[in-house]
Amino acid sequence: MNEHQTRLEEVIAKLRANGHRLTPQRMAVLKVLVRDREHLNVEQIYEHVKADFPMTSLATIYKTVNVLKEMGEVMELGFHDDCARFDGNPCPHPHLICINCKKIMDIDIDDLDELPREVARRKGYQIISHRFEFYGICPRCQETSN
Amino acid sequence: MNEHQTRLEEVIAKLRANGHRLTPQRMAVLKVLVRDREHLNVEQIYEHVKADFPMTSLATIYKTVNVLKEMGEVMELGFHDDCARFDGNPCPHPHLICINCKKIMDIDIDDLDELPREVARRKGYQIISHRFEFYGICPRCQETSN
DNA sequence: TTACTAGAGGAAAATGATTATCTATTAGTA
DNA sequence: TACTAATAGATAATCATTTTCCTCTAGTAA
Secondary structure: OOOOHHHHHHHHHHHHHOOOOOOHHHHHHHHHHHHOOOOEEHHHHHHHHHHHOOOOOHHHHHHHHHHHHHOOOOEEEOOOOOOOEEEOOOOOOOEEEEOOOOOEEEOOOHHHHHHHHHHHHHHOOEEEEEEEEEEEEOHHHHHHOO | OOOOHHHHHHHHHHHHHOOOOOOHHHHHHHHHHHHOOOOEEHHHHHHHHHHHOOOOOHHHHHHHHHHHHHOOOOEEEOOOOOOOEEEOOOOOOOEEEEOOOOOEEEOOOHHHHHHHHHHHHHHOOEEEEEEEEEEEEOHHHHHHOO
16 A cells, blocks of 8 residues: 555655644554555544554644645545535546545546646636546445445 | 516415424415525524514524425535525536636536436435535625625 | 644534424414 | 415524543653
């Protein structure tokens, strides 16, 4: 799971450059979000961090995640029926979400990149970001419900 | 602003068919959401309803909106940095959102309807719904910031 | 290595949106 | 016109998230 080791180091460097510190708790958050690229909520990140640092407070996770968000190194995905999930890849990209087990995965769809530009042109908006999500039932959950 | 008068009447009929009642407060909520198709949050709906019925409680708006949501006649759009907005058109459709003035408008994009089916085929998911949103700055807000 | 200091952590209180509760009221029906 | 279950209104409760306040420590410089 060392896929995004390089970006992990970049984020750490940027953290320091912005006058922030690299604490063990922060390192643990970065590992699970930026390096392992899991799409977790704060409670789930908290569980991961507590495995290594049992004294950790939930507030610390919230603070860390907000620092990363403000630096633009992490993206927040808010939902109506659930708490927010965080993505270590801050560039907008489509997601596929199982409404049963709540798993979130990235998907590649080629034609989509052109869309924001077209909307900007047609509507006169200055497009900053976008959000493409598909909600459904993943293969595993389809099986277990039968 | 009588664009969606027919659907307003359909929703009222369905409300009654489901054993619900049509109260003046509910009628006011339906008018602003289903007939006028504004994309409002609960507080904004509350203000509209209070104009006609000053005694209305915020809790009533929440309850009404939840009844409509459970009946599938209204769609909820949750955001990370703001409270939920409601859309009187429950069929998934793309939105264009100004991050400055928070205005939400519907947009037409032809090619998008095929996408959920393609994702379903490629990933083995049973796609139930989707969400396409573009975030940017509307022409009016671009002017005022200069 | 040590000392310094601003940033960070921990615990708990505060906040704010949303939901639940509990009567009094009323829409729809007989 | 009366009946009754659904609804309104007021308020308390809930839950995710933020803030506060004080102690601790990462990073730096002597």
